Amino acid sequence: MDTATLTFVSTFAPLAAFALGLVVFRRQPTLAAGVALLGALTSLVGTLLLYQRGPIPTPLLTRFVSTESVELSFGFVLDGPNLLMGVLVAAIAFLIQVYSLGYMASDPGKARYFSLLAFFTWSMLSFVYAANLLQMFVFWELVGLASFLLIGFWYEKPSAVAAAKKAFVMTRIGDVGLFVGIVVLLQTTQTLDISRIVAPNTIASIPPDRLTLIGLLLFCGVVGKSAQFPLHTWLPDAMEGPTPVSALLHSATMVAAGVFLFAKFQPLLVASTDVTTVVLAVAVFTAVLASTIAMVSRDIKKVLAYSSISQLGFMLVGLAAGSLYAGLFHLTTHAFFKALLFLCAGSYIHHVGSNDMVAIGRAGARSMRITTLGLIVGGSALAGIPPLAGFFSKETILARLADHGPPALLAGAYLAAFLTAYYTFRMMFLVTRPNPNGKLQPEHTTAGHGHGHDDAAHGTDAPWVMLVPILILVVPSLAAGLFGDTIGARLGFSVDAHPPVVEMLPAVGVTLFGVVLAWFEYGRTGASQLGFVNKLPALHRLFVHKWYLDDLYARSFGLLVNAVSRVAHLFDTRGIDGFTDGIGRQTIAYGHVTAAAQAGRLQLYVGTAVLLMTAFCLFLASA
């Protein structure tokens, strides 16, 4: 099979599965799931074959629109980052669909669920391989639509509907910026072909002011999609969806799309120092902000969600500090261990029926051996314990930042790394070392688990169909870091040289300090289960209330939008509706007046006719 056909097949197989599942197999959920799995497997095999063939520098294009000034060509690009991302998306999507076979086994919307997952995979794969910015934007929006549909999958739950709406609206705010950026870019460079935009001579031809403007506008889209401050608030709420959806959303699709867009336009974005400074500041601030919220949260999925936001900040730091390799390396390792952590969380939630970490720990989560193994490996990788996957990628980013960033930002990044280790091990200790005498009592939060629960059916651990994906993901979480350089070199990245061991020491030091602190406060026997922030009530309150950002948005933008829409509503009901209703009402009233003459009295009619006839005759006679 030639490369173009192979790309086409691996991209569109999930779309075919989506159509089949939703149209033909709607009433046979098992068949729909099977078709979706088959589609995902086709994609996985296809992307792996493409990876095997290695990067192709020239894009495969078909002309779509051609005018005097603009030429639009749609097609596929198979360069290094795209091949890597394609394999990542297909692999994670496939594993999550396998896992979902167990997690969503008894859900009434199973057919719809698997079809939507296939749709999600198709949009993301098409986004990754896109050759043209406009084509990219189309699939960017489709990825947003797919996550909207999946976050609101349990649409009978009002909170899920609200979360889906929030995700859609918040990312749309960023997308407006992105779209304006695309228009400005098209006007400036006369092309939307990605390889031509990021060519050095094109970038050199753009005036500096324009370059900054375009960079900031494109970054708007990234902020929305990759949940960076100030648009990050949708991602924690997106936990309302089924847990495997969260795993997919947080690892290889949706939020990764923002970072990937940044990676594709990295030469353009880092060409302006203003843009670089803004991106670094926003990303580091987001990493710290999200970590502080994660360290006081008790909902296991919320902890993981905030950790995603924080790690996305790290990826952007790597990219903005000038290393495509560092950013995409962390994106890849993070996809593995974050998917693993979410699948483990889903397994606990499925088994215990609560999202509260204390409740999960008390319910004997330790006895779920394989899930707990996954949690420990994934957590350690996230915290950056050497030599797990997260350590290498985070190290590369920090080394890059140390070389190219201001010291204040480096300090912020170290703080975020410390907090990451702290909250990750806090989570692991709360789950695996329950302490009945601790200060934290289990609270029975309504689990984000909409489907019926039959405790008798569960054994000591989750079903095998859920454990196998966890076990598979354990392997790259352990080892992916070791192969970073090999894969990077094969895909044609300029691989960063590893810093000497002495420079690694501070990062390892803060990580280990975080682990030890978490052990002292949550892990050791007789631990108080009170964090160090509890000693500062004001700060603790701030973190628990998510820095009051949601309240701030509700108070300011929410009120403003409500006020405007109330006026618009009033104009609609009173003005437009009133006018049209008035015409109708007047017609009816006039009808009633004339209807009174239709009394059914024959002689009245005849009398009127005679009178009129007489009057007419007299008129004729007088004329």
Place this chain on the structure above:
Amino acid sequence: MNLHGFVLLSSLLFCMGIYAVLARRNLIGMLIGVELMLNAASLSFMAFNRFTAPDPVIGQVVVLFVIGLAAAEAAIALSIILAVYRSRRSIDVEDVTELVG
């Protein structure tokens, strides 16, 4: 006898017909009123024909036509009246007000 006498007589008959149609509550009475009006019209046609028209035939043709129409009209009207009577045991015009607006 001259034209004035005939026109006067036919107007008298016509007015009696109108009065009958307007004042009678009975459908048969109204039908008689209509017939009176038709005959009044026929009479005036004949009179004008006799005293003014050069062609003696045309007025008679019209009158024969009117008589024929009147016969047909009477047949239809009577059958309607019969149908009304059968359906509601009354031929009072006040009772037939279904077509009120």
